[in-house]
Amino acid sequence: MAATGAEWSTDAAVLGEKRLDRSGWEPDGRPLAVVYPRTVEQVRSVLRGAAVTRTPVVPRGAGTALTGGSAAGAGAVVVDLARMNRIVEIRAADGVAVVEPGVITADLDRAAAAVGLRYAPDPASLELSTIGGNIATNAGGLRCAKYGVTRDSVLGLDVVLAGGTLINTGRGTLKGVAGYDLTGLFVGSEGTLGVVVGATLRLRTLPAPTATIAASYPDVETAAAASVALAEARIQPVMAELLDEATLSALAGTGLRQDGGALLIVQTDGGDDEAAHAVAVLSRGATSVRSDGDPDSLLAARRQALPAIERLGRPLIEDIAVPRSQLASAVRSIADISRRHAVPICTLAHAGDGNLHPIIVAGSPGSPIPDSAHRAADEIFGLALELGGTVTGEHGVGVLKREWLAREIGPVQHALQQQIKSVFDPLGILNPGKGI
Template sequence: MTAWLAGLGVDYSIDPEVLQGKRLDRSGWEPHGEPAAVVFARTVDDVRAVLRRAQETRTPVVARGAGSALTGATAAGAGEVVLDLTGMNRIRDIRPADGVAVVEPGVITADLDRAAMAHGLRYAPDPASLAISTIGGNIATNAGGLRCAKYGVTRDSVLGLDVVLPGGELISTGRGTLKGVAGYDLTGLFVGSEGTLGIVVGATLRLRTLPEPTATIAAYYPDVETAAAASVALAEARIQPVLAELLDEATLAAIGPGLRTSGSALLIVQTDGGPEEAAAAAEVLRRGSSSLRHSTDPDSLLHARRQALPAIEKLGRPLIEDIAVPRSRLAEAVREIGVIAKRHDVPICTLAHAGDGNLHPIIVAGAHGSPIPPEAHRAADEIFALALELGGTVTGEHGVGVLKRAWLEREVGPASHDLQRRLKALFDPYGILNPGKAI
């Protein structure tokens, strides 16, 4: 492996401590063995050189950004080379008049948003991990986030990509304009492909006008089903919030006891359509609520939501599930998740992007470092089955990775699944990119 790496002219490491640090992602899934090396790409040419050599030698490559993946998509095992893209972290251009940014894959999501704000603009996708996750990782999983209720997921903000294919060929997809329909949508194909078709080395992204004023409302409810129903009532009233975040009693307890003083479930709603829209939203949310308060500070009520996952992780090893159901069936979904938790006697903390029906039922699966108990696996399987039964999906924004591969064919059907496998073989005939992931 040393000779393999030395001829590339790219920084690398085979130090056991470095390998161990790049072996896992935030999912906690543990592959067999350790990766053979970590290569630190700084330029497009670095990536091209690695993939050219990898295809020649049939060496598997796992692309990695911040390692915040929640399905095992960036975990690397025996014989694999980790391609670390965090050094490709430059914002190449922001064009305010066009509403466009051009960035490298290692740019931190929050850094791009801050840079856009200096021009009165916003990068709309904002996953809970935005302070650490990278644009490349967001593109790989088609990440969502809090604001996606109104502004969509990552795919809705990606206009074009620069991608290195297995073998080192560099292609560009899409364009730098807000509209364009020439040819097949290869950009959309790469978004959400989890590094299995090519490696994203550049992205042209849509920016949006920074809205003001923004109103944020915190509504407490006696139970999570009532809170979920309130989020549906917003849609029925034709109110489109920027975000609608739901936290159940278990999640509130994990964050801190002070959050449960006003109710057993919290719905945080943010609007950006002015005072009339905010007043209309408050009127809807007030029905059935035990407490309601307003804020004109858009971040004042969101801190708790962003602290939810770190707080739950302190309780034990989390199985971070990610289903989505039709918005009209959200209350039914959260009710049934509670039934599943009781049936298997496992703690489940449920939080949700309620504005688009995306739930995160997080199973606390024993102590960190211990095997996941069988009842936790059974609960997860029932949650996936529930999602499909309600007309939903087994993943709304985290991707398939390793942990959900067994469910993919059940969701998309055998014909579609076979077509996806054939697409993978077309782009990556030797199967060197992120093998065993996504499909």
């Protein structure tokens, strides 16, 4: 491939690091090289060269992907976008930010907060993950129950296509319906249709939280039912985070396990009356309800749940979503799957929108994943579809869920999506083997 002006690396240690992401999936071989562009023109040059040589290209942000979407194997060039990390501008009067893909999610939120605004999506990895990676997977987060996932905050994109052509989708206004929604198509496409090199994002004026409520329950099924009761009471929480007994036990030293076998962390921002109503609803069947604790420590504990589970063993981090009305059925069935296959499963959930993360502890890191863990995962995906849900709520398809994607969407839609892929990437060089 031709020189681009960007820094390249073929160092064995670098290639070993960049071939993997947080999913734990290991591709065959190592990539050819890693390139670190700093400008849009450098990305275009890489893509032009890749098209000529038909070299696979794997876009990468912080490598926090959980389904193998940013892992890179033999013959690929990794385009590491972390150095394209400028917040180009924040237009407070318009409620808009213009950023490069390597901006850390939390850094954008802090910059917006400095002018009285917020960037609403807040995935658990917000201190590590990049805006480009969030766009690639349509990431969600704790606040998405009320303020939406990444797609709801993306107004426009700058995208380099497979042959090096730069296009600009969407617009810088809060409303606009001209033409097909290519912006929405690129969000969640996992780098298979183009490389995002810039984004125009919506910022919001988010009210300060009125209350953060910690409600403990005897078991996870009762906690799930309580989260559904909030919706039935027409309460729209900013977040409703559910942690089961196994997760609370992993969070040793936090004291969260002492009051029950499951915990709901609920945050509201609709005023004192809404908060009082939420406390009354959550108190039904609860072993304790507290709204006078330290909200920062509660949310910090929630964000530390995955690292705590990772200390127990190798995690298979699953991500399904079901209709909120089916949440209690889902957690009951996941517990049954855990018992029948004799594999530990720690269940977290963004209960406000029915998004569950059953995390299977699959032996020791580096050891083969037991067949029982694979069978449990398959049953969990099947369960999601049986309940009218989806096999991924926010982590994406990557490599690990391609088979289940085909089952979920059916052959006609699957073929249509593959046709769309071929329009944008006729040579099949953009993150091949991922997404669809």
